[in-house]
Amino acid sequence: MSVDYKATVFLPKTDFPMRAGLPQMEPRLIERWQKIGLYRKMREVAKGRPLFVLHDGPPYANGHLHIGHALNKTLKDVVTRSQQMLGKDSNYVPGWDCHGLPIEWKVEEEYRAAGRNKDEVPINDFRAECRRYAEKWVAIQSEEFRRLGVEGDWDRPYLTMAYEAEAIIAAELQKFARTGQLYRGSKPVMWSVVEKTALAEAEIEYHDYQSDTIFVRFPVVKAGDPALDGASVVIWTTTPWTMPGNRAICYSDRISYGLYEVTDAPEGNWAAKGQKLILADALAEGVLKAAKVDGYERLTGVPGEALAGGICAHPLRGQGYEFDVPLLAGDHVTDDAGTGFVHTAPGHGADDFEAWMDNARELSARGIDTTIPFTVDDDGFFTKEAPGFEGRRIITDTGEKGDANQAVIDALAAAGMMVARGRLKHQYPHSWRSKKPIIFRNTPQWFIHMDRDIDGKGDSLRARSLKAIDETAFYPAGGQNRLRSMIQNKPDWVVSRQRAWGVPIAVFRHKETGELAPGPDFAGSDDLAQRIRDAFMAEGADAWFAEGAKERFLTGLVNDLEPWEQVRDILDVWFDSGSTHAFVLEQRPDLKWPADVYLEGTDQHRGWFHSSLIESCGTRGRAPYDAVITHGFTMAEDGRKMSKSLGNQVFPQDVIDQSGADILRLWVVSTDYAEDQRIGPEILKTTTDAYRKMRNTVRWMLGTLDGYDGTAMPLAEMPELERLMLHRLAELDRLVRDSYRVYDFKRIVAAMIQFMTVDLSAFYFDVRKDAVYCDAPDSPRRKAALYVVDRLFHSVVTWLAPMMPFTMEEAWLARHPSEDWSVHLELFPEVPVDWLDAALAEKWEIVRDVRRVVTGALELERAQKRIGSSLQAHPTVHVSGEAVKAYEGLDAAEIFITSGATLTTDAAPADAFRLPDVAGVAVVPGLAGGEKCERCWRQLPEVGHVPGHEAVCQRCADAVETIQGAAA
Template sequence: MTVDYKSTVFLPKTDFPMRAGLAQKEPQILAKWEEIGLYEKLREDAKDREPFVLHDGPPYANGHLHIGHALNKILKDIIVRSQQMMGKNANYVPGWDCHGLPIEWKIEEKYRKKKKDKDQVPVLEFREECRQFAKEWIDIQREEFKRLGLVGNWEDPYLTMTNRAEAIIAKELCRFLMNGSLYKGAKPVMWSPVEKTALAEAEVEYFDHESTTIHVRFKVEETKLDVIKDATIVIWTTTPWTMPGNRAISYGNDIDYAVYEILDVHDGSLARVGEKICLADALAAEVMGEAKVADFKQIARFKGKELEGTICSHPWRGRDYDFDVPCIAGDHVTTEAGTGFVHTAPGHGQEDWEVSMQYGIAVPDTVGPDGCYYDHVPIFAGEHVYKVAPHVLEQLTEVGSLLASGKIMHSYPCSWRSKAKLIFRNTPQWFISMETNGLREKALKAIDETRFVPAAGRNRLGGMIKDRPDWCVSRQRAWGVPITVFVDKKTGEPLRDQNVVDRIVKAFEEEGADAWYSRDPQEFLGNEYSADDFEQVTDILDVWFDSGSTHAFVLEDRDDLTWPASLYLEGSDQHRGWFHSSLLESCGTRGRAPYDAVLTHGFVLDEKGYKMSKSLGNVTSPQDVNNQYGADILRLWVVSADTADDLRIGPEIIKQQSDVYRRLRNTLRYLLGNLDGFSDAEKLPFEEMPELERWVLHRLFTLDKQLRKACNDFVFHKAFAELHHFCAVELSAFYFDIRKDAVYCDGADSVRRRAARTVLDILFNTLSAWFAPFMVFTTEEAWTSRFGEDADSVHLRQFPEIPANWQDDALAAKWAKVRDLRKVVTGALELKRKEKVIGASLQAAPDVYAPTEYVEAMNGIDLAELSITSAAQLHEGNVPSGAFIMEDIKGIGVVFKEADGGKCERCWQILPEVSDEGGICKRCEDAIA
């Protein structure tokens, strides 16, 4: 009679399913967190701990989240959660940037479709439309962020458009006003003719663009240098539209220049035989080629400094351009391209402006806000700079000043909203001085005192601060915090009065920045001044000043946060954006950076390394991934990547992450299944553990060190790779594989089974905590599966403290040899399985030959148990001929033998002691008894 022994085997039992169903399950877990108030519990639990503040850089409230948002916010959440689980009070307050062009542009688009001029709409009505637009998208984005598993203060985020925020932003600006750093000046700034406003560098992106190039002769009128008296100086530019703004020619003092006589020309050349032109010696051959010159000779050579005092005439002299064009020395002149002479239009370039100021050259106003030349500009009045190049060439040709023209493909600045080409345009703007109160030096010192991850960020930000011009903080728009300044009509000086500032701030706190437009200016000026004597500024603040001030109305102003932040974290483009503006704002008002550390991540590309675009059809949206796979898959994608570099994502990469997830989920499922019925009474003390269990605990000790270092370094991918390897290889393919027999078949009170189950319990408690910041939903599901729906959330736990006595380097070294030996045995058995000699390893009883050090390492270890065979013999000595060997593990060989005996119907081992068909071995008899 056959006995059913299956009921006597301790088979795994768990309701934690193999198939995750994350897309359906994750929203349920989110609802549970809302119901139990997880965020509030985290805050209460950590209220007395050391704070860790990751200050959230505010995204714009103007559209659905893209994959870059997902990367950014998931990385932030992983850091916040890991710091919380390492004993910190890691409060995360999300925020939104609500002002500025991204939102205003959307409202304008609505008006443009109706063929309505936005400027005809009352300003308060227009601002309210912008405000409502931002509110709608904040609500949408909030839910999309929460769906990614982010824990934070979603009920009370910070918004740059609240009354309090707008009041503090205005107050921060007035700090610069009161200390003399804020001034009004006319400088060339990056300008969008389409949006009719100045732009910050962070609002600019660069695209390849084909430009017209021109080589232009300037006639020498006066000079101390006889060799150039009858020559022309040649400049080169890729912006022909700036020629009406030319007021000087810049040269380099130490550059070698020469005068060349044209001897012969090719057909179509605009050069003239016998004329003399002046060029940098290093660029002469290149220029002559572009001018189609067949032959030329050098007739004089000199250093640039000898050009001092030289005066040229504008090419259009006699056509209302009747002014001198002086030659001036400039440090920005090089021989990398062009002619060695730089056409200098002080109204259309920062370097042009700086060198012109140095020489007292006036800056002309030539181009209006719409990109058209002013009416007073000779020849080109009313023409648009985008379309004027053919006319410029025509006019230069008419007067004989055009030497050559061509085309060049180069990187060109464009607005990242409208995609329109930008121009440098001289306009009156409000600036914060980098020098007046030592802002540049303070910022550079703060950079030295800040931790950067990766470290290269320090040099990048430092280089930008070192060379940057004064900060242009004004914009000619409507939606934002106004520049709260009154200008004396007589002196042109801004009013600096703290009482006026205080009244403005108080009004903003009561009704927001709209007060600047709705209230009588006399209310702000009080009884001390008359509104008739002052001009009220109508420009708004650069939105980067808004976000750069968040540290003041978020970190300083909220009771649940502290200043400075422990960490600012954004994409690498924010060295010129939020990191930059926050640094300048804080250093200018508080003398130090608002952050202790800065972390940057790369951009997200498709699987082939291309930028994502709808037209290419290569966009991966976080919403689609969530709906098909679940947010935990996206989170694994973030934690497994080196975020310092650009990341790639697409269908194959998501599938790879799904495979990783499945292995990790199966590890948790195995632990849960084999911990069914486990209790504290079953636990075995560490001192009584077999070597194999103590090796696993040693690995937990080393992994704990790696993980904590990764969390403190904010660099996770290497530690995560180790954890994945530990689960997939060291546990599933090694420890679980070996101990499966003991856990299933040993008696309930056997030391080996109790030890294994004790370690499984430790593994579950440890891994569920370690993975909690990464797989937020899956670890919650696993924790609830084991301890019930009423158990506290896994996210309220701390990383377990790993006992120091678990570290055993000598044991680890010994087991490295044991694992090598096992690898050769399993390789030999796998070969026999492929050859259909055996179906399972328990059918084998191999002879294993190994050197002395391996035999010594195996002392006290059952080779058959290690190899999952029914029997095995270990022999010290040389490997016999014909034995199975592996090239990468020298000296070990395996001679295959089939196991001898009968098959135990309970544990399936083949043993001599089992003789009867349907019988069981002695161990199984004892276990059943």
């Protein structure tokens, strides 16, 4: 009776497809997760575990997601999922930044396109449109994040525009007011004429810009050396329009200066013969060349003491600029460029302001007026405090240069004070929204003190923040120094904006005394704060802008309402997002304060990490996080920045539609995210290839485990090869857990790809296919192999689930079908420590090295057409005694996947095959004797001599009879 031997082979069987079809499969899984309530189930199974909180930094709700969003949210999702599977209750609550200029600007664009004027619309009507705009994009972005596979509380996200959030943000600002940390001051701020608001450093980007440059004379009125009588100090500036705001000139004691006389110059030249100019010696030649001077002489050196206390005349003296211009020593002055002197307009630059204020007391004592003028208004026009230039404009509404620069240059030339002019292309600050240049201008704003004593014990906001940085873990560690340097050098925090959409600075200010309500000296602070909080909770921040708000909040708390002015400025959105810890972490019972970790891009050292730190330190004395993770920016494949003009943008939606979210996620976790990463077609192709190899490994395991009942086997009864694989699992368990704990995902990916493709597919599975397919069902070797494959599957799928949630869910359900369960409800499996066996691993390093040489020899034989399959071979392997010992008790032919093998310590012939990196191993290929077994394909002498089963070997004959007996 003939036997269908092929039907008795245990070939892999699975419905898990080789081709992933992720773009079609992933939406079905998202639907399944929503149907079974995966997020809720995750919370239920984790109840009672230690909380782990990654607090979400809020993106702006104003457009489709870009590749940076995909990177950021994927990293967050991997963190929260992995912490959940490590045994924590890792709840993720997504959030959005809904206020401020990004959204207000978009609504204004819609207004302009429709020919509408925002200023003609009641403020709360305009705010309602901003709210609707934000709501629309929150909904769109929420779906896009979910499509990426990000799991979280999408039904209850936090929004900075939620009424409760607005109430708490306002209350947080009032805490600064009540402790005396909030003040109204006048300082130069970065101002966008186009957007008509002050901007924070985080809202600035730098672009090439061509500036007019001028060299200008300031005649010396008073100096410590008579030799300087009749001389002029020369300054250089790239912003001629700031000259009406000049109030001083800064020099440096570290710079060598000289007095230079022009001895020869062309007729009508600005720098004329006989003029005496004071210049830094290192820069004099360049200045005089720019001034087209034909001859000059250095008359004498000018030491610092000759400049100290000196007075110059403003170059436009006699035209409304009759004040003295003092010479001030300044640490910021260098002789790298310019003249060695810095034109100082305290209303137009941070260094200028600091130098002026540092000397204000001494200057006042000398009778010099230290008032900082307001020379430029909100729209970029000169005011009457810039005599002769009122109405001239620095920058237009569209961000173009106005007529102010030329007007100032013409006036200086007419006054005979120009020395030279030119143009300079350099990096200049621009608004990242309008992409237009900004200006520095003195404006009344609201500030939070960085160095004021908060509690009477010498504790300032800066000191608290620096201490908190030292107590925070940073991944990578370099983030700590970056944030520290920003806090060390940070000026007082400008928290006000002159806009409409946001949380107001909800305080009142006494017009005569400057007292704040609520404030440190206001008797009704508690009642007022509670009134405002209650109103905002019920109506949102719109309550502040409603008619009669002043009367509503102050009546009964002050005797006379008239002297109190209601502050109409809104809070910088960085204060909003910096307060999220207060209205999210502290208010939700499913979260905790402080967070375990914040995770954002490196730009957030000056953004959200920064504002959250300062806000929390000012109100609570410590950071709102225990750790900070930062990632770099995503560049195009060639390393250039992505841009529409270059056509090198990669959109996450396109990658997902073409390849699937798991491919995009695998790219994310494969990168060194701490640095800038690259993405493009070739990089994604490499990622897809890696994914395919891992998927096929999982598929083989699933097929092999078809029908396996999970029967365990004692470790001591297992073959060495199975014990080796369990040892590797135990090693990987340590690596995976340790790496997830420190957020090093690329280390896990690299280790898993190596393990799945080299250790499993190319070695263990390759060797064990024969036993798994052809051994009898009750074979201890086969049982051990199936047990190990089951353990491998369980570990690999759970370890990779945080990174590739769709694929690993698909694989899990193929092995464990369920109506309401998910791999994402599992924990990482406990791997017994006694699986570790370093001595066995060391021995098998020798075994595998020998195998590599044999494999290389057989590949050459196959290439030469001397064999078709390795099972046709019987190699003779010349090895050392150590290798022979390593192979004791092992079936060398099984390991080599040959039908026979001979190991010998005899000297190898010269033409034997060798590998240069494996010493002491040489292979002489040979053909196996006997016939081919129809079932296992091994070529053995016994085939044809097994009674009743002449077509197969003895092992296969026994297996077939066992199978037939079980079937009977």
